[in-house]
Amino acid sequence: MSDTKIVKLVDESSNRSSELPLLSGTLGPACIDIATLYKDTGHFTYDPGYGSTASTKSAITYIDGDKGVLLYRGYPIEQLAEKSSFLETSYLLLNGELPSKSEFNAFEHQITHHTMMHESLKDFFKGFHHDAHPMAMLAASVASLSAFYHDDINVDNAEDRKLAAIRLIAKMPTIAAACYRYSIGWPFRYPRNNLEYVDRFLHMMFEVPSEPLEMNPVAAKALDLLFILHADHEQNASTSTVRLVGSTGANPYASIAAGITALWGPAHGGANEAVLKMLEEIGTADKVDTAVKRAKDKNDNFRLMGFGHRVYKNFDPRAKIIREMCHKVLNELGVNDPLLDVAMKLEEAALKDDYFVERKLYPNVDFYSGIIYKALGIPTEMFTVMFAIARTAGWIAHWIEQHETPGSRIGRPRQIYTGADVRDYVAVDKR
Numbered sequence: 001m002s003d004t005k006i007v008k009l010v011d012e013s014s015n016r017s018s019e020l021p022l023l024s025g026t027l028g029p030a031c032i033d034i035a036t037l038y039k040d041t042g043h044f045t046y047d048p049g050y051g052s053t054a055s056t057k058s059a060i061t062y063i064d065g066d067k068g069v070l071l072y073r074g075y076p077i078e079q080l081a082e083k084s085s086f087l088e089t090s091y092l093l094l095n096g097e098l099p100s101k102s103e104f105n106a107f108e109h110q111i112t113h114h115t116m117m118h119e120s121l122k123d124f125f126k127g128f129h130h131d132a133h134p135m136a137m138l139a140a141s142v143a144s145l146s147a148f149y150h151d152d153i154n155v156d157n158a159e160d161r162k163l164a165a166i167r168l169i170a171k172m173p174t175i176a177a178a179c180y181r182y183s184i185g186w187p188f189r190y191p192r193n194n195l196e197y198v199d200r201f202l203h204m205m206f207e208v209p210s211e212p213l214e215m216n217p218v219a220a221k222a223l224d225l226l227f228i229l230h231a232d233h234e235q236n237a238s239t240s241t242v243r244l245v246g247s248t249g250a251n252p253y254a255s256i257a258a259g260i261t262a263l264w265g266p267a268h269g270g271a272n273e274a275v276l277k278m279l280e281e282i283g284t285a286d287k288v289d290t291a292v293k294r295a296k297d298k299n300d301n302f303r304l305m306g307f308g309h310r311v312y313k314n315f316d317p318r319a320k321i322i323r324e325m326c327h328k329v330l331n332e333l334g335v336n337d338p339l340l341d342v343a344m345k346l347e348e349a350a351l352k353d354d355y356f357v358e359r360k361l362y363p364n365v366d367f368y369s370g371i372i373y374k375a376l377g378i379p380t381e382m383f384t385v386m387f388a389i390a391r392t393a394g395w396i397a398h399w400i401e402q403h404e405t406p407g408s409r410i411g412r413p414r415q416i417y418t419g420a421d422v423r424d425y426v427a428v429d430k431r
């Protein structure tokens with residue numbers, strides 16, 4: 001699979017030289033194994049934001065940012081979006097292969113068996129302020145799982161790791177729905193295990209006893225598709241956070257809770273909430289040009305939310321699928337949302353503008369997803385929670401891969417010190 005050439009590298013500051021492999025898989029870009037040259041010598045590279053640093057090898061997800069290619073375990077995202085389900089995709093991410101029918105049934109059975117949230121976890125919610133952000137409640141609740149499931153936190157045991165993965169994927173929708181219902185003062189709903197994964201979640205979110213919930217197949221299909229598209233994205237900020245925390249030997253619930261907090265920021269998963277707020281603020285299609293102008297102004301902190309990506313420099317294949325789905329879902333649900341017009345006008349204006357073209361800034365996965373969530377009745381503050389439900393599959397797959405990889409080391413970046421030179425302490429009355 002890999003086509004390895006040898007390159008000679010010289011580190012001038014230490015005068016060390018080494019012959020190192022130029023690593024290049026059949027799919028991947030070439031990269032030099034600098035770590036071998038510098039390993040524990042005190043010399044290191046400076047790469048703010050890790051734009052040129054591979055922190056790990058991984059067999060889970062592949063991205064070609066120039067060609068707009070995304071593969072989960074080798075399968076193109078377009079095919080998974082069309083033919084798979086979120087649970088099947090989760091199995092694929094975790095196990096490396098698509099399941100047979102009986103393997104899938106067993107997996108679904110295990111997930112269904114673990115959907116309940118511990119009764120005592122409900123008491124946690126009572127301590128949260130009534131208008132706490134759902135992401136704050138989600139992060140705290142998931143971190144607290146390690147206080148409930150002591151029996152499956154031996155990170156060195158493969159069976160325990162698997163059980164933690166099942167528990168997390170199963171319980172995330174239950175906890176997420178509880179975050180929503182707490183925020184509106186409604187009693188929690190138990191998971192109805194005769195329903196499928198996404199229907200079960202929608203039931204826990206929206207069911208009211210006096211008005212039994214009619215399951216809408218269009219809504220369920222759209223949500224399942226969004227979950228597939230958000231399930232993994234190699235070493236993005238939240239997954240790298242999960243791996244960094246995981247590298248210390250921390251338990252899976254603590255590691256995933258750290259991923260949730262990293263996802264929350266508006267530069268990452270929090271962008272879906274920020275996009276909708278931005279579109280609402282812009283308000284009408286005739287105000288789009290002002291927004292584009294502001295986004296280009298370096299004295300203005302305003303950015304076009306849902307635009308730009310560290311890796312995709314042509315288009316984000318997920319954004320393409322979501323954009324199409326957005327039209328379809330609104331049409332099928334009979335929703336006429338003027339924000340869709342604003343979004344399309346904004347995309348059109350930005351793609352014609354030299355600033356965005358030169359910097360290769362295109363709509364990313366978060367640009368159109370919020371309009372779909374809104375059409376499904378999901379409140380804006382829950383958008384990033386929805387992302388977290390889906391990304392849990394990817395996070396835990398990476399956490400497991402990390403623990404299965406021999407020779408994994410603690411993550412420990414270096415820094416370039418820019419502070420004061422050595423100096424003597426001065427007593428307070430002499431300062």
Ligand SMILES: CC(=O)SCCNC(=O)CCNC(=O)[C@H](O)C(C)(C)COP(=O)(O)OP(=O)(O)OC[C@H]1O[C@@H](n2cnc3c(N)ncnc32)[C@H](O)[C@@H]1OP(=O)(O)O
Pocket residue numbers: 049266267268269271295296302303304305306307308309310311359361364365366
């Ligand atoms: C699920 C996800 O996480 S997808 C990403 C979701 N985040 C967003 O949508 C937030 C808006 N986008 C951004 O902030 C960025 O494009 C990021 C965080 C996604 C990527 O950041 P980076 O790869 O570090 O790019 P960086 O911030 O260096 O931007 C490169 C240039 O494009 C500009 N730029 C990047 N994104 C935008 C934007 N959305 N609007 C206006 N200008 C932008 C920067 O100002 C910079 O300009 P300069 O070269 O003149 O200084």
Ligand SMILES: O=C([O-])CC(=O)C(=O)O
Pocket residue numbers: 230232233235236237268309310311364365
């Ligand atoms: O890969 C990234 O940097 C961000 C992203 O699109 C994701 O996490 O889905």
